[in-house]
Amino acid sequence: MNPVTLKQIAEELNISVATVSKALKDYPDVSKKTKALVKELARTLNYKPNTFAVNLRTRESKTIGLVIPVIVHHFFSNVIKGIVAQAEKKGYLVIILQSNESYELEKKQIDLLLNQRVDGIIISLANGTADFTHLKHVLEMGKPLVMFDKIAKIVPCSKVVIDDRKAAYLATQHLIDTRCTRIAHFRGALLPQNSIDRFLGYKKALLDNGLPYDPSLVYICECDDRSFEEGQENARQLLKDHNDVDGIFINTDLVAIGAMTEFNKQGVNVPEDIAIVGFSNWFMSSVISPTLTTINQPGVQMGKAAFKRLYREIKAIKKNKPIAPKVITLETELIKRESTK
Amino acid sequence: MNPVTLKQIAEELNISVATVSKALKDYPDVSKKTKALVKELARTLNYKPNTFAVNLRTRESKTIGLVIPVIVHHFFSNVIKGIVAQAEKKGYLVIILQSNESYELEKKQIDLLLNQRVDGIIISLANGTADFTHLKHVLEMGKPLVMFDKIAKIVPCSKVVIDDRKAAYLATQHLIDTRCTRIAHFRGALLPQNSIDRFLGYKKALLDNGLPYDPSLVYICECDDRSFEEGQENARQLLKDHNDVDGIFINTDLVAIGAMTEFNKQGVNVPEDIAIVGFSNWFMSSVISPTLTTINQPGVQMGKAAFKRLYREIKAIKKNKPIAPKVITLETELIKRESTK
């Protein structure tokens, strides 16, 4: 069965397409009687406006794009959930693409979304992204852009983040407060701002407490799909390199769980021999043994906040109002569990 | 900057819009010279066709819809990954919505996608879905529909599944082969076909091996966001109800891990006292201790297969060819690990 059009309704009622259109949208200059007739018939015929035509006329698609490094990831799937839920409330649909942590792919995905003429884009950067012209391009096209989690400070768009530096500081301070004196750090990849910030927070906490900063205690993990294994490997290496470490602040829960597994295997007791603080508060962290002390990173909330901000900017642009980029920082908290003393 | 249109190119070159359109699409009836000129200018002006107009003309959106019960779920996020990747290869984008296991919401999401005029829909049903008119409606609109994982046999559309009954049979047989004689089952919710099939496979394996089927050994879990806790609760209850159980086949890895955690806590040894087989092969299953014997459920592959099938049907419908629903069954395998003897 072919979808009903305004024209069909108009012919049926012997009025014009223009009037039907206006009646359905409750324009004040249509008589109540006509409105009632039109609406009644529209309902019985199950009329649905043709989105393609509406899009073409109104120049908006009521669709936004989302680019994330990986879909199969607890934090990002939580963010997706938040964005999709919030978008739906406002009548927006979400197209999702993943960059696989590749700059090239990220560029391509942005291009696809622009061609699709989405009304706005939300993105968390790939680890490999060091050039931002594709993102500036989005802004030049007059499309709102919101970054979250892995952001680029230099791009003048709104951002939804947590205070990574502060959270890392808190995590490290907690290790110090529980009498750790030789604290290692498993950091994330080199480029992402959040892994830089977490590293800086770790370092500052050490220095503020009069502990020396020792670069040889900092291990890197790419945090790709091998996170767990990276945790194991780093733990193994750490035990070889340093037998005096008594605490580790780890960039991500999954890496931390990998490390704990390795320590278990090698008979190193957590937290007695080595205390561990993770990051993100993945649900498994409260469930493994010992349960993992960690920083809560509110994924769903970040997704919601990112869409809300994007929505404001979409509205603003529609009204030709200028938009001032805003950085929204969500609260995190340290969740103390068994992996620290 | 405003996007370039065909009209602008036409004016610049003093030819008609029609010729520009045809030149760009390599119609055979345009001179090589004109084509070269047009393509050259289109490139320098960075011309991109207006998707809204193309959609309206061609009556297709190159967009598909995906409805899943939950996004934050290892299996489903793997499926998303497979679908999105495969769709992108064919120039399709994916709009994702979640039903939260609610029939009402699922109905609404389908409606949204139809209004958006997606070219096809892929769905895994909500646990709560017992009525299928919304899905039949999709087919009546002439839109291809592909179900995966949680399907409804009664809806005449293509499906991508695994042989749940066979896989469950294998899992149970493995427990029997390793000398379990009193085998419990933690099943999924009552309605979904796959949890019914897994239950039936369990039951058949028992009977085929001359073991009695005891309904009191079957525990239910909704497998919503409390899966882990449900596993713990069922394990606790099982220990109270039956002290003679020596094996359990569990509907999902996460529930199984919950159960194992509870057994650990209560000093019940896995696999010596109770052997466990899970289902899905979540990556954590190879990582916990003891590692979990399970059935591998190929999420990414299922996603890819679902899109491939949908794509075929979209093409067929475009050519007015009839489509014969097809059931695609992917292979699974039993992965033996430490949780069974």
Add this chain to the structure above:
DNA sequence: CTGAAAGCGCTTACAG
């Protein structure tokens, strides 16, 4: 080989 024309289905400024 090129272009005029019609049309996809809608919205909205304007005339009456």
Add this chain to the structure above:
DNA sequence: CTGAAAGCGCTTACAG
């Protein structure tokens, strides 16, 4: 209060 007209940007059957 109603409707004719223009137009969003493209595609394609048809005429020349």
